Structures are given as structure tokens and as C-alpha cells.
Amino acid sequence: MPAVIMILIFSIFPLIASLILSLSRVRLRAGGYDVRFVGLRNFEKQLFGSEQFHFLGTFTSISLLGWVFIIAMGALLIRWFSVYLRGPVVVIGLIGRIITASMILALSVLLAATLLSGNQFGTLGVTLFYVLVGSAIQFLIGLGLAIICAQPIWGRTFFRVVFFLPMMITPIGIGYAFRMMADTTKGPFSPVWQFFGLRDFAWAADAWTARSFIVIGDSWQWIPFIFVVLLAALENVPRDMIEAGHVDGANGWQIFKEITWPSIAPVAATVMLIRAIEAFKLVDLPNIMTAGGPGISTESMTLQAFFAWRAPDLAQSAAVSYLLLFIAVVLCVSFFNLVILKRRAAIA
């Protein structure tokens, strides 16, 4: 198993090394670097110290809306647990669910304390925005396109090839292309901006428009991937199952809901996992389109780590990466265990 060992070496080694880094202070000197062990100081700085505003966001008291949201999420989680506890309980499953739930709860509190209370988002919030909102939009559009292209339409090969094109372009090129496209004075849409009297409006100066533009660019690049995978999945659904549905008298929506969707759900879940994993790592687009700005409002965690590395502050960079890794792994593993395995079990 050369591959396993190779991955083991290459992945475990950097993991350990960056763990060490994240626990130390690194100082570059001519021809090398000094490493000094400082314990959890780096993480402390991110979570509670001088970098807190950067990573988590700024806090004031939580608004009413924030409280409502926290309570709603808490109630949902309690319900989820009570449903689970009624069934057969396995220790590992229970522990896993507790970890998942606390992570979700912590993130909801964060969301409530920053965004819903009118405060500035940190890179964590921005990353989650890219992951959750971006992936959701991309999934819906990708699925829609795949369903359309699975129809008996004229010119399907043409559309398939065209829809796949964006996958082939380097993300950094996409970043520049979209920066060009979004330019309010020289870009192709400047007449549109002018028409709305927004000539001097700089989308990059407003946090939400900047984030939306990044999501648009990200979608342009990633919808093809989701589209192609889901299209393949749709075409793999046995024809006779759908025909049986027709003969049994189901209408189009019923056939989708009862037959097509359950058959493609495992693929859909897997593709979403891959997409989410990649979205956690989004860095090129915000770096190029906005350089994380205005302020830090489009800065993803990977970008933060990248900036820290460039500073150069290797220890902070590693610490941010570790935090990202921790959050991503908990969310992805939860997703894998609670959604994908269940979906697979239902079919295989």
C-alpha cells in the first residue's frame, strides 16, 4: 500500500509540524528560523486576544433577534437529541452527536452575537458564509441545470460541454476575470450601473455586495462540477424505474420526489461534501477580487492564514489553519456520518 503510506507521511507530517508551529513562536533569522514553545498562546490570541475581532468578529451585547435565533437553534438541537435518544443509542454515536451539536450551537451563538446583533463578522463567519450560502446556491442551480439537461432536449451535447467549461479555468484567472467584469466604470456592465445612477458606487466598498460578488465568481467556477456529477447520477437512474412510476400513475413531481431524488441523493450528498471541503479552502477569489476587503469583510480563514504567512507570522498562520481544520473536520465528519452514510445505507 504505497499510496497509504505516502499519504500518511505527507499528511501526518505536516499536521504534526503545523501543530508544533501553532504552539510555538517562530522567528525567522538569516538562513533558518527559531522555534520556541509557547503553549496555547496563539490560539488564545485568535479566540480571545488581539486577533479576536479578526477571527470571530466584534461583540457587543446580543440583540433580541440574536437571542431568538439562539433559542430556536437550541430548541432544534434538543428536539434532534430527543428523537435520537428514543431510538437505539450507541456510545460513539452519542458522543459524535454531542460534539456536532455543541459545534452547531457555538456557531449559532457566534452568528447571533455578530451578524444578528449588527456587529462585524470575523473570518470564521465569512468562511461559513461561503461554505453554507455558496454551496447551497450552487447546489440548487447545479441540480436544476442537471435536471434540465437530462430532459430530451435538442443540442444536449453542446450545452453539456459549454456548462463544463468554467471548471477548466484556473481559479486565479477566474478571480481576475470577475474583477474585470465587476468593474463599475470599465467593466461590461458599467452602463447598467450608470443606468441605476451607481456610477461611483464601488461594490468592493460594501461588505455584502463584495461577498456576493465572490459567491457569484465561486458559483461560476463550481456549478459545472456539481452539474456534471449530478447529471451523471441522473442518467444512471434506471429508466424502467421511472417508467414504472409513470405507469403507476405518478406525476412529474411525484416521480422526482419518490423515485429520482432518493436514487441520486447519495451522490448529491457526496458531491456536496466535496464542494463544502473545497469551499472551506476558498482563497484565490477573495484574495484577487477584494484582497479580503473592505476591511476584513471578505476574508476567509484560509486567506487569513495566507496573509499571516506572508506577514510572516508562521505560528499565527498555523494556528488559524488549525482552527479551520478543527471546524471543517467536525462539520464534515458530522455530515459524512449523519447524512452520507445514512443515504448510502438506504440504497446500497
Added chain:
Amino acid sequence: MTAANIGADVAVERRAQRLSILALNKSFGPVHVVKDLTIDVAPGEFLVLLGPSGCGKTTALRMIAGLEVADSGRVILGDTDVTEALPKYRDVAMVFQSYALYPHKTVAENIGFPLKVRGVPLEQRSAAVRDAAAQVHMEEYLERYPRQLSGGQRQRVALARAIIRRPSVFLMDEPLSNLDAKLRGYMRAELKHMQHELGVTTVYVTHDQVEAMTLAHRVAIMDQGVLQQIGKPREVYDNPANLFVAGFMGSPSMNFIDGRVENGRFESDGVSLPLLNGAPAGPVVMGFRPEDATVVDPGMGQFDAKVFTAELTGDVTLVTIVIGDKSLAVKMPKEYEVDFDSAVAVSLPLQNAFLFDAHTGNRLPAQFALPPGQ
């Protein structure tokens, strides 16, 4: 005999519908799969579509269901023309050759699906599911998934999914092909009884002629997309319209001897038989069924032959004899014993022998002259 009065002796329920297909044609690219197929199925009739593999039976059935759109021709159900209608407006139920079970649904959910999409409430539905499952003996398996079932069990689930509703027409594509011999015999009886009870017009596809003989009110025999003959099983068996039907019906199949008509006699090497009414001279094929002939001592029959093998198949002994380079099968009582390679003769009641045109394959009206005493 017309379709109408065949259906008449069947218990006809109010939902039973007449199904007419008129001059249906279907090609896949250059391949003409179904050619001018015209069949009239009476209300409540059990029609079996019989033919060898690849002859277009499934395609014909799919056109009736509306899954395939005919190139030309019409499908009429009751008094509506449904040629262009979507399957769901045709009120047909179909058992697919490949079962087409939904892998993510349990057996119960599979069977109940047709009712679910019609919005039948859950309690009524589960009662109906249990009934249908009982009819195919699948009650114990209701909570399983299709992947946990054997081929025959899956087939029975597919059957139950069709019979749970009371459609105007049942379409069944080889629904018993995967069952073991015993279960198949049992299900055959069950199906026949059920169809009689419900009186639902049924089109049943198979390539098993025993199934066709036992189940059908009428059998339609297809070959290469063309309807060869349609009629009651007896009629088709006793009065085959052409070489294909004669050869396809019956097991082992009919014996054929190539020969010629010359001077009012059928001539082949080793065989010479007198004909009664003058058939036109030319190449012909003589045929007779294995059970119609008997093996007798040399010189006692119409022609002499040599025994090749004799096999006891259970209720009969199947004797294979050779004349020149032809081998023929004859069914004898199971007590019959004979040595291999011994010289024998074949005695054939000539009213049971058929004559076919060698070129067209069509049955010739010619009759053999009966020897005195027969």
C-alpha cells in the same frame, strides 16, 4: 370466432375494457421491430403474446402502456383513443420484465406506491398492500428492501404492485420467468384465477408456450415483429397457420421433413406418401407432432427408420429416430423400451400431418390420402 364472444364467457366486471391496437408500427433506427400489429382484445379477455426472444413483444407492450410512442397505428382503450396519451392517463398496470422495483423503498412501500400517488390514505393503503402481498405469498417480506429478496420474490413484488390497483388493463411482461417450476405452476393457477375473478383485460407476454397454452383465452404468436396467428390455444395448436407457428407451439416441437410434391405424392428420401387433393407440384415441408406418431416394427408403418436414442422424460418416453440425415422425435408411452440402432418404422395417422409451402412457410390445404383402415 371473434374477440367479442370470447370475452363473453368470462366474468366481465364493470371496469373491464376492450383494448384494440390497430396497425401499430415501431422502428428503432433502421430496425423495424413491430410491423403492422393489429390485435383486438375483448373486455376481460386474457390474451397471451407469445414469440421467441427479440421478436418485439416487450416493445408492443410498451406501446400499449404508452412508454413508447408508435410510429404509426392506434391504441384504443374502451372507447377512447389513447395513442398519444401519457401512461398515467391510460389506467394500465404493468409488470416489467426487469421488475423495476424501487430499491430505496421497502416491499410494502413498493406495492403501495400506485395507491400512494393517487392519494389513498395510509390505513386503506396498508390493508390493500397486505391483501396484494398475500395473493403473491409475500406477507412475511413486507419490511424488506428489494435487494434483500431473491429474483423470484422480486418478481412477485412487481406482480403485487400491479394487482393492488384495479386498472382497465393488466400488462405483464414475463412475470413468472424467474420462479422455480413448482412456484411457477402455482402462480400460474393463482394468476388465472385472479384474472377470472377480477375480470380485468390482460395482455401477457411470454416465450413459454406452456404458460401460453394454460393461461390464455387466446394466444397471439409473433415472429420478427409480425403477428403470425391469433386464436384459442387449441386452435393454434391444432391448426397452425404456418411453419413458424407449427414449430413454435409444442414441446418437443413438430417434426418437419423437407420434400416435394410429385405426381400427387409427397416425396422425400425414404418417405413417400399419397396426397388426397392435388397440391401443386413443388418443394414442400411435411410436419407432424411427436405425440401423433407411434414407433412400430419395421414394415408396419408409413416409413422405415432407425432408433437413435430413447429417453424417459417422466410421463413419456421420447424416441429419437433417424431417416437418412433427418432426425425425428416420437412420444411413446413410458413403458416403451427399444434398443438403440434397432430398425423400426413410424406409423402416422395422416389426418394429423400438415403440409407447408417450403418457400412461404404457409400451410397448404392439401390433405394426405388416408390408407385403408384409418
Added chain:
Amino acid sequence: MTTDDLTQIPSRPTGIARLFEAPQMGKMSPAGCVIVYSLLFIWTGFVLFPLYWIAITSVKLPIDVNSGPAYLPWIDFTPNLHAWRDLVVLEWAETLKPYRNSVIIAFFSTIACMFIGSMAAYALARIEYKPKFGTILMFVLLMAAASVSVGVWGVDWRLASASAAAIFVLLARALGRRFKRSVGNSDILFWMISQRILPPVVTVVPVYMMFQSVRLLDTQFAIILTYTVVNLPIVVWLMYDFFSGIPKDLEESAQLDGASQFTIFYEIVLPLARTGLAATTLLVMIFAWNEYIVALFLSTTKAQTMPILVAAMNAGEKGVLWWKMSVVIIIMIIPVVLMALVLQRFISRGVLLGAVKG
């Protein structure tokens, strides 16, 4: 039977509803047709417009770019090949170097990745592995100890890894016997894909230091090796699905026919997994071709790849050289499209990644 009355045939739709109902199987309803085609064309526009913009920008003069939008060549502006001439003729040497680097790196890392990855996937799909929990744990701990000693106490890396390997071999059996719990193939598989969760920035700093300590920074080899490892999980994951989709009977029957393991793999398994191989190759190649961060960390001058060149067009004092950058993007797409067309043959029915389902 009570369900009798409940299972009436729905009547045919009338009026407006007819617009939304297909006239027959395999056709689309009139309204559906309109909606579907308008959506398709809207999306085609959305996909193609940025590409079109890149294409026309590559033939614009700086003044055309900077003086506001110009949409149609020959009407809004006069196309000029100056950027093409600069990059493809005048500075050809500077363009060629990263181009060649990119080709070499993408090519070799894809080959290595596919070779190692598909063998590993095949092994996982056919052989039940039961590595002992304790063994794995010890391996990880030893790795940790080795890297700590190298990184923190400055022990020579060769010495550290050699002694770690020695201790591992010595203790492996004993520990394996002690801790009987083992992990299965599915655990290995999930662990593989979980490697993708690692953001490149987590891995790239230590990898940077690692290559620095062995003096391999800014070499093609370092980047090839890194890409191979980074993309291996994808290959293993996708190919595992393709391989396990091949019926075992086929291989068993070949075995009975007297074929060797090697023959079986090459004559039966590989041809059957061709779709998967083609699709995965394409995907991995695209990833390697377009990767930016790792290349940025691991290369300075000699081993620069094309994405770095794209970024470099932004770095000058004169601001972003849009026209040049567009040219670079275009010449970067060309090989991928060619590759996709070549592999397209094997990816019939768009089965690309069709086996993502498990």
C-alpha cells in the same frame, strides 16, 4: 375492495394545465420547452460571457480597456494583437518557461497519481485490510517524535527518520499483538478523503520547511511530489467506486481461465474502469494544472507555473495588465480543452464522476 373507487383514472388535463403536460412520453410540454430553453440560454450566456470578455480583452489595446467598456471587435474598438505578440513572440522565452513547467508538473503528477492511486484503490476494493489500531497509533506517534526532534531540537532529519523507522519495525509486531482492535477498509477510505479537508495552508508551511531542509525548494520535483500526494485521495476515492462497481465474477472467471493477477488487472479490470480512469485523470489534471497556492509557496523562479504567471500580470507597477493576463488565461485553457476532447471519447454519456455514488 374499497380502493376500487379511490384509484380512478385522472382525467386528461384541460385549459392552462395542458401547457404544462407533455403530449406523450419522451416529449416536453410546450410551457416546459419555453422555460427549459430560456434557462439553458440564460445559463449559456452566463457561462460564456466572461470567457468572451477575456477573449476580446486579449485583443484590446490598453487604451481600449481603460476607456470604458467596448463590446464588439471592429465596431467598438479595433482588435490588436499586441498582447499576443508580446507574450507569444517577444517574451516567448519568459512565457515558455512556466508553460513548460506547468506541462511537466501536471503531466508527471497526474501519471504518478493515477498509477499509485488506482492500484491502491483496486487493492482497497478487492482485499480486506485490517491494520491494527495500535500499529497506526505508534506510527503516528513516532512520526510526531521524529518531526519534533527535527524541528525543535534540530536533530538531523535523516537520523530522526531512520531511527523512527527502526523503532517502528522493531515494535510493530509486539504492539500489534497487544492492541487487537483493527480498522477496516471503509475507515481507511474515509480517512483518505478527510485528507482533502486539510486546507493547503495547513500543509504547505511544513511542506515548505520540509523541502527547504532537503534543499528541494523551487524544483519541479517538489511540486510534482506535493501535487501527487494532495490529489491521491481524490483518485483513490473515485477509482475505488469504479473498481468496486466491476462484478467480481468477471475476475473470478478470468482466474478460472488461467489468467495471472497481472493479466486480470490489465486485460479485464482496467478496460472496464476506463470511463472512471478517463474522468479521474481529467479531474486530477485540471487540479494540478490550475493549482496556485502550493506552487506559490514552493517555487520562486525556476519552477514557476502558469497560475503564477497569471498572478504576476497583476504584480507590476503599472497595475493589472488585463490584456496580457487574458492571453495567459487563454493559452492556459487550450491544453485542458484538448485533453478534455481526447478523453471525452472515453467518457461517453457524460459519466464523468458518475461513480461518486458509493
